Amino acid sequence: MFEGRQFKVGILGATGTVGQRFISLLEGHPFLVVHALGASPRSAGKPYEKAVNWKLSTPIPSAVRGSVVQECEPQHFSDCAIVFSGLDADVAGEIEMAFRAAELAVFSNSKNHRRDPDVPLIVPLVNPSHLSVIPYQRALHNPPLRKGFIVTNANCSTTGVVVPLAALERQFGPLDACLITTMQAISGGGYPGVSSLDILDNVILGGIVDADPGASGAHSAAAGGAAGHAKTFDMHSAHPLRISASCNRVPVLDGHMATVSVRFSRRPPPSPQQVHEALDAYATEALALGCPSAPNRTIFVHDEPDRPQPRLDRDFQRGAGVSVGRVRQCPVLDIKFVVLANNVCIGAATSSIINAEIALAKGIIN
Amino acid sequence: MFEGRQFKVGILGATGTVGQRFISLLEGHPFLVVHALGASPRSAGKPYEKAVNWKLSTPIPSAVRGSVVQECEPQHFSDCAIVFSGLDADVAGEIEMAFRAAELAVFSNSKNHRRDPDVPLIVPLVNPSHLSVIPYQRALHNPPLRKGFIVTNANCSTTGVVVPLAALERQFGPLDACLITTMQAISGGGYPGVSSLDILDNVILGGIVDADPGASGAHSAAAGGAAGHAKTFDMHSAHPLRISASCNRVPVLDGHMATVSVRFSRRPPPSPQQVHEALDAYATEALALGCPSAPNRTIFVHDEPDRPQPRLDRDFQRGAGVSVGRVRQCPVLDIKFVVLANNVCIGAATSSIINAEIALAKGIIN
Amino acid sequence: MFEGRQFKVGILGATGTVGQRFISLLEGHPFLVVHALGASPRSAGKPYEKAVNWKLSTPIPSAVRGSVVQECEPQHFSDCAIVFSGLDADVAGEIEMAFRAAELAVFSNSKNHRRDPDVPLIVPLVNPSHLSVIPYQRALHNPPLRKGFIVTNANCSTTGVVVPLAALERQFGPLDACLITTMQAISGGGYPGVSSLDILDNVILGGIVDADPGASGAHSAAAGGAAGHAKTFDMHSAHPLRISASCNRVPVLDGHMATVSVRFSRRPPPSPQQVHEALDAYATEALALGCPSAPNRTIFVHDEPDRPQPRLDRDFQRGAGVSVGRVRQCPVLDIKFVVLANNVCIGAATSSIINAEIALAKGIIN
Amino acid sequence: MFEGRQFKVGILGATGTVGQRFISLLEGHPFLVVHALGASPRSAGKPYEKAVNWKLSTPIPSAVRGSVVQECEPQHFSDCAIVFSGLDADVAGEIEMAFRAAELAVFSNSKNHRRDPDVPLIVPLVNPSHLSVIPYQRALHNPPLRKGFIVTNANCSTTGVVVPLAALERQFGPLDACLITTMQAISGGGYPGVSSLDILDNVILGGIVDADPGASGAHSAAAGGAAGHAKTFDMHSAHPLRISASCNRVPVLDGHMATVSVRFSRRPPPSPQQVHEALDAYATEALALGCPSAPNRTIFVHDEPDRPQPRLDRDFQRGAGVSVGRVRQCPVLDIKFVVLANNVCIGAATSSIINAEIALAKGIIN
Incomplete structure (x- = not known):
């Protein structure tokens, strides 16, 4: 091109x-x-x-x-x-x-x-x-x-989460609710950023990212409605998405992890297997356009119960891809999983x- | 005595x-x-x-x-x-x-x-x-x-969470649902336990603790129904409590953290302020009985937005007490907070x- | 008193x-x-x-x-x-x-x-x-x-090392040379001090503390000659002590470690066993004077090959004492050992x- | 070839x-x-x-x-x-x-x-x-x-040290004495190897590697005399090299650091500048033979006072090269410096x- x-x-x-x-x-x-x-x-x-x-x-x-x-x-x-x-x-x-x-x-x-x-x-x-x-x-x-x-x-903490959320909405329609707990890397705090005295042998509570519908970057990017006069982008204009997040900083250099539980609008919701397949199959316009920095595979869904891990998986696709694992039923909402994205690469x-x-x-x- | x-x-x-x-x-x-x-x-x-x-x-x-x-x-x-x-x-x-x-x-x-x-x-x-x-x-x-x-x-990971849950049920009646993400210390894995090569600069996914009503220690202890012929203990026999947990291991020596979101059965639910007060006021029979190892104060509710932290707060009450922080509304369920308990003390x-x-x-x- | x-x-x-x-x-x-x-x-x-x-x-x-x-x-x-x-x-x-x-x-x-x-x-x-x-x-x-x-x-890095050096000089007369490599805790850098991005999964080289005779705090405190008009204090005025130090920062919260090799002026030098006993027996005027913050035991000499360790031994004597281990012959100088002192307590x-x-x-x- | x-x-x-x-x-x-x-x-x-x-x-x-x-x-x-x-x-x-x-x-x-x-x-x-x-x-x-x-x-801990020692002996003739303190990465202990409970927020003392002349791998490889009937390789047969090492394990994933002080046989010894140049210029037979895994540059000598560092420099030459820094005079022996080598690559x-x-x-x- x-x-x-x-x-x-x-x-x-x-x-x-x-x-x-x-x-x-x-x-x-x-x-x-x-x-x-x-x-x-x-x-x-x-x-x-x-x-x-x-x-x-x-x-x-x-x-x-x-x-x-x-x-x-x-x-x-x-x-x-x-x-x-x-x-x-x-x-x-x-x-x-x-x-x-x-x-x-x-x-x-x-x-x-x-x-x-x-x-x-x-x-x-x-x-x-x-x-x-x-x-x-x-x-x-x-x-x-x-x-x-x-x-x-x-x-950086939003980016990793919204990719699988977007994949789910593309396949299954709007989400109804999403509960997120992040475990964010210290590099997200910049340099010199987080003092070693605060984070060694410790976890630090981070910023709240609760979203009333329409206000948050997480929501608007996931839902496709970044700009005010672009309401037509937004499949959520009629279906407010409730998001609740708890943010934490952990002693990890790079790679933001998050546990995510979602509830779909549609009933019955998709099964874990269907969610797995939808995440796996998610393809981006960036790749279709031939962008050389776009990941060849957008989301890698791990089957091993102990993956993804920040240190082993943050360099997936030169840090441009997103890793998901432990896709399973959530007894409270519908489906839960963990997501890992490299905060200094695709997150920045x-x-x-x-x-x-x-x-x-x-x-x-x- | x-x-x-x-x-x-x-x-x-x-x-x-x-x-x-x-x-x-x-x-x-x-x-x-x-x-x-x-x-x-x-x-x-x-x-x-x-x-x-x-x-x-x-x-x-x-x-x-x-x-x-x-x-x-x-x-x-x-x-x-x-x-x-x-x-x-x-x-x-x-x-x-x-x-x-x-x-x-x-x-x-x-x-x-x-x-x-x-x-x-x-x-x-x-x-x-x-x-x-x-x-x-x-x-x-x-x-x-x-x-x-x-x-x-x-x-050890159950103990810290059920204490505030019990305090909430005592004050506000049965919970309907609870979503938990743990960030557990390495000492929970015993010795030699977690390999340093697995946990340094990393987070490891842990075991699933999803509870169908009645099966989990978390549920039964929280709800008060440990034993089969003790059904009468259990305020949940008519109100199944749905619990969803995601477990993670982080590079922390001692002190299990968890983010917790709860939904109450009663509507409208209590406010964050009411929850704060109920946690603060929670007193135990162990203390009333004069047990010398029981914490004088069972739950300490922090007001600072960056507390509790494992390293600073795990020794609260010689490790026998539980620390809670960031009590606030949850846009998806009712209330959310974080809890910290010393896994090698009150957790063991x-x-x-x-x-x-x-x-x-x-x-x-x- | x-x-x-x-x-x-x-x-x-x-x-x-x-x-x-x-x-x-x-x-x-x-x-x-x-x-x-x-x-x-x-x-x-x-x-x-x-x-x-x-x-x-x-x-x-x-x-x-x-x-x-x-x-x-x-x-x-x-x-x-x-x-x-x-x-x-x-x-x-x-x-x-x-x-x-x-x-x-x-x-x-x-x-x-x-x-x-x-x-x-x-x-x-x-x-x-x-x-x-x-x-x-x-x-x-x-x-x-x-x-x-x-x-x-x-x-803080000087204090821990000079205590055993003083014990050796008291018993065996002036030292001739001393080679030191420190592994210093991050708390020695103050707060916020060392960035977590610099020290996690890393070692950082620190400041040079080479001493020409008489100039360094290490030397003068060890030898007893802090002040200009106090030459008579100084057993080294006729025997310059050569000190060579290499300083490093390691991902440890508190407790400065150092490996130390010494050469005595007297020939033949004392044996490791004699050094062990001299360190063990070292008593301070502070204790004799009844100072309540002085350590009851100034130097604890470990026999186990894996002690002292910062995390396990830094609180020895409420952080006021000094821990020594691995006293043994040095094939290049005379005797070598490791020393640990709590940099935020006795070091400050x-x-x-x-x-x-x-x-x-x-x-x-x- | x-x-x-x-x-x-x-x-x-x-x-x-x-x-x-x-x-x-x-x-x-x-x-x-x-x-x-x-x-x-x-x-x-x-x-x-x-x-x-x-x-x-x-x-x-x-x-x-x-x-x-x-x-x-x-x-x-x-x-x-x-x-x-x-x-x-x-x-x-x-x-x-x-x-x-x-x-x-x-x-x-x-x-x-x-x-x-x-x-x-x-x-x-x-x-x-x-x-x-x-x-x-x-x-x-x-x-x-x-x-x-x-x-x-x-x-793995020997390999990194002997490369600069060999460079010095090639240029300046036999060494007389060498004092080494290592700060070794946890990966040197294999998997699962070092328990996280032992190394987080800690330093662990390691094995002694003191060499009587001829016995140690460090000495024999540095000096060129690995095998019994190969005495003619060994420039040290007439000049025993005294080596004293103190080994430590630090919370670093990969990359063994060591502080090294050396004494040369020849008097006067070379200057730091001459040592710097000799290390820089050291070229290997492996490179001359066209070995594709050999480093193009064997030893990189840093001028910055805070380099090398394990995390930043362990991947130098795909882990096949050796990094040296802080070459300076040693007040006790002749010259001192730090050396870093990737223990899982050139060290293994x-x-x-x-x-x-x-x-x-x-x-x-x-």
């Missing part, structure tokens, strides 16, 4: 945890080429290898090792077809708006614009159709934009990259 | 993990005195300090350091008013029956006799009234017994000890 | 990690009574329980729970016979000098004044005789002081407290 | 930890093809994926997934040009001798034959010339062998594989 073409890519927050992951994931990408690196004024002017405190176990890609870091100003990124943002929330909001206003295509992993009604919140394995919001976003801008836009992806940078690949494949990036 | 009196105590499986805990907890006990130590033939004949691979951070109590370990045969324990069993399941069944047949009072932490219809399964903070099963147990024995009996306590040896204290206070031990 | 008397104590940095430890260790102290709490202006005016983010597994002592936190200004501490400082290094220097100038007796765990030539650097189990420097310190002050002074204790707050107890016993505090 | 040729490979202990690593490392090998899998009678007859409890984060290579496991008897391996042994020590000795007697070329990671005087103990990055012992081994066998032999590689299976590649390149395998 993209044979022979190359697209220049900029990375905002390039020295941070998410930025490092963008750089690592894009090494050897068939058509996305890292071209510009943006970071704080403190880092600007230095070669990347001097500016960064590299924390990954793979070495800094040689192509960016000597690249000079720029400040996060649009003029340094004007050649870039795509700009990925791994900026911290305290600066991401303004900078990303400035880049959009400068007619740049921004794919952000930051939370600042996730709830903007005209910004698509896209879990690439779930609701890429929401990219159709972009023309509205451009038209609503003052002045109207020809090329610039912002696309966001979901929170990988999602932004697949979103950009989809946008390229659909011709949305001019 | 027991002023001036002393009761001799024997410990079966004295060199094991649970046995070490019994010995440590009984150090300085006001009226229970460790008198006889039983272990495998391999250990028999050695002084305790040579036979044991002591794994606690407190030193071996000096009083037992030189005690000679015996084989687990009743004749070595005939002086003991009480025998605690921390035996492994592969030998506990037979040995405990032999001790009962020899007219000894056995308080066992092992699972072998938990489901015997004539053996009370007692969570001491919940259902000590079930000790009234003991006369039936003695009468059903062949030949009938005058003094011997077996009392068991519940599984401490329960056996309080059970024995209750039995003494009630005059059940002749 | 102090029967019936009570001494009021102030704590600077009371909300920090070291301050919390001071408060916890002083609970139930026979004659030191916490009277005033100092912290940053942000905390001043609040009751302690609101100002602190309490991180210990024991609860906040009820006596200080409601105490109002003050700013760290001498006028709020004028009643205090003793002021303990757990201040961060960025503010400790100035504040402690102000307290000294206000005629207060400051026992500091901070590093700022450790190398002042007139400030005694005291490892209480090693060189309390250095308190004799205090009159010089007062006289050198401008204006001269009657009551005020500063006493410091050593760095406990040392300050024992130093104050010694000063009281010696009548140095007016 | 081996263009177009393929060599059939057998793996003994294929379901164990080391066996799994052999299978994983050989996936996609240019000329070694896994052909036969041997395990215990319990596993024999099953397809590999059913027989194994796969513990690696990469999936089971599809080529061996369905291979039927055999018993460890030579007749099932008669087609194999090379047999790798990852057998447990309790069975490895006999089985490997039977395979050798059946004229098979055995490359063993087990310890049983490491000290046989006619069996070369080869650290492939250090002393491949010792393969010249093989003709003696064959000749000494009764009856003499034409093709069969055993080659062993060193213990990777060494066996490179040894086999060398033997093929040298025409030793008929």
Whole structure:
């Protein structure tokens, strides 16, 4: 699809945890080429290898090792077809708006614009159709934009859960209720993030993510309704989905686990075997479009009673796929299972990259 | 109550993990005195300090350091008013029956006799009234017994959860449904137990504990129906309680956490504030009876959003109390919260000890 | 010795990690009574329980729970016979000098004044005789002081090692060389301190502590020469001690381990058995003086090949004692062994407290 | 060198930890093809994926997934040009001798034959010339062998240390003394190996590896004298090397760290800068011979003060290279540094594989 073409890519927050992951994931990408690196004024002017405190176990890609870091100003990124943002929330909001206003295509992993009604919140394995919001976003801008836009992806703990939920809704219709307990990895807290004194030999309670219908990223991405004027996307407009979540942090480096119990609207509900098959069969538009970072297999359903496990399964499909296990009947709701997703890959940078690949494949990036 | 009196105590499986805990907890006990130590033939004949691979951070109590370990045969324990069993399941069944047949009072932490219809399964903070099963147990024995009996306590992950459930049922009537996700400590797996290669930087899925009504220890202890001919104990005989549990092992040394969502039978259900107060106010018969190992405060309800935590709160009330936090509305069921209990104390040896204290206070031990 | 008397104590940095430890260790102290709490202006005016983010597994002592936190200004501490400082290094220097100038007796765990030539650097189990420097310190002050002074204790990784070294020098004369590799706990880095992303499943290299003779705290405390005009203390003035250390941080909460190889000046060197006995027999002036926080047994020498271990042995003597193991011949130097000391107790707050107890016993505090 | 040729490979202990690593490392090998899998009678007859409890984060290579496991008897391996042994020590000795007697070329990671005087103990990055012992081994066998032999590689904690020591001796002549403290990963203990209850929040003391000259694997491999009749290999025959080691286990999954201090025979000793350069420049015969599993760069010397770290650096060169850091003067001996090697790769299976590649390149395998 993209044979022979190359697209220049900029990375905002390039020295941070998410930025490092963008750089690592894009090494050897068939058509996305890292071209510009943006970071704080403190880092600007230095070669990347001097500016960064590299924390990954793979070495800094040689192509960016000597690249000079720029400040996060649009003029340094004007050649870039795509700009990925791994900026911290305290600066991401303004900078990303400035880049959009400068007619740049921004794919952000930051939370600042996730709830903007005209910004698509896209879990690439779930609701890429929401990219159709972009023309509205451009038209609503003052002045109207020809090329610039912002696309966001979901929170790392949401992403892993909504993929199997979307698979179930596609096959069996709307869910009625969902009860979730997360066991989240420390890397979800950023760097330096979680103090070792808090988490060694311990579990820490995390943020509440209870959803009244329509408000949560989990719900809207799962259900397909990210944007306000996109109500027609949402199969839940008539069937509010009740979600209850309890969040916990555990001493695991990467890989968010969650136990999930669901109740279907339809009666009788599907059997565990039918659920197993529906999860197994779930195929994404991203793969159909030929996106190279999309997982070949979206959901792997384990039969062994002791899988998935974060350490053994978080690298499934280079961290882009989702692992499910222990699909069985729930004596209280209908079906329960566990889900594992790599929070630093599909839960973060990988999602932004697949979103950009989809946008390229659909011709949305001019 | 027991002023001036002393009761001799024997410990079966004295060199094991649970046995070490019994010995440590009984150090300085006001009226229970460790008198006889039983272990495998391999250990028999050695002084305790040579036979044991002591794994606690407190030193071996000096009083037992030189005690000679015996084989687990009743004749070595005939002086003991009480025998605690921390035996492994592969030998506990037979040995405990032999001790009962020899007219000894056995308080066992092992699972072998938990489901015997004539053996009370007692969570001491919940259902000590079930000790009234003991006369039936003695009468059903062949030949009938005058003094011997077996009392068991519940599984370590069950114990912590049923205490707040019992508090809620006492105040608000029967529960309708309960959804639980555990995050269990490695010490629950015994020693050597969980391989470090399995749990470091990882979460392991554990056993399923789904309950059809009446079958599970969780249910029966919570509801008050341990024994077959004790149906009248059971407020659930007309209202089956649906329980769904997902069990996980996390890299924590001691302290089982669980997230719990409950649905009450009564409508409307109590508010979070009412639940908070009911948990706070829960008082036990064990405390009223003056049992020295019973917690002064049974349930501590934290207001801070990040408590309880295993490492900070597992030693609450010397490990005999239960910590609850984050009591709030559940959008799917009625109320949700987290609970923490020390699996090696109230989840194991401490329960056996309080059970024995209750039995003494009630005059059940002749 | 102090029967019936009570001494009021102030704590600077009371909300920090070291301050919390001071408060916890002083609970139930026979004659030191916490009277005033100092912290940053942000905390001043609040009751302690609101100002602190309490991180210990024991609860906040009820006596200080409601105490109002003050700013760290001498006028709020004028009643205090003793002021303990757990201040961060960025503010400790100035504040402690102000307290000294206000005629207060400051026992500091901070590093700022450790190398002042007139400030005694005291490892209480090693060189309390250095308190004799205090009159010089007062006289050198401008204006001269009657009551005020500063006493410091050593760095947490130094303290554990110098205790056995001092025991060996007392018995066998000066050491010639010492090679040390530390495996330090994360609590030595303060809070939030070490990021969990850095230390989980990892070892981090720490600071170099190589000593040219006379310069290092390790050396001077071991050898007895903390202060410039105290040359006569120092058995090493004619025999420079060569020290080489490699520091590492490991995923352990509390308890610094170190492997130590030593070469004695005297030939032939003592045997492992003689070293074992000398360590075992080492008694401190602090104990002779009746200091209640001093360990009854200073050094415990383990015979088991797998002890000491941080988790099992760090609470030896309430964290005030030192554990040694694996005393054996070193094929390169003379003797080697491992040493474990609790970095948050004898390596920090406990040392300050024992130093104050010694000063009281010696009548140095007016 | 081996263009177009393929060599059939057998793996003994294929379901164990080391066996799994052999299978994983050989996936996609240019000329070694896994052909036969041997395990215990319990596993024999099953397809590999059913027989194994796969513990690696990469999936089971599809080529061996369905291979039927055999018993460890030579007749099932008669087609194999090379047999790798990852057998447990309790069975490895006999089985490997039977395979050798059946004229098979055995490359063993087990310890049983490491000290046989006619069996070369080869650290492939250090002393491949010792393969010249093989003709003696064959000749000494009764009856003499034409093709069969055993080659062993060193213990996982030894291997990492001897590589830089060999580099230093090559450049600067014999070492006089070496002091080592290891911080070893839990995977060095096998599976299930180290109990999580022993190692979480802890450090465990390990085995002593003190060497009187000539006795230790560390010494003989470093110095080049594995076999009795190979004295001429050994530059140390006139200069005994004194080695003192203290071994510790830390909560790290993979990657053995060690602090090392060395004293050179030559005076004056080399400077840290010269040592740095000698380590950097160290090139191996294995690389010169074109062995595909040999590291392109044998030793990477870090300049950053906080590297190497196990988690970030253990995968250097696919785990086949060695990382060194903090090269500096030692105030007691001459030079000190830290070294990190991946114990499950170059410390185990990777060494066996490179040894086999060398033997093929040298025409030793008929």
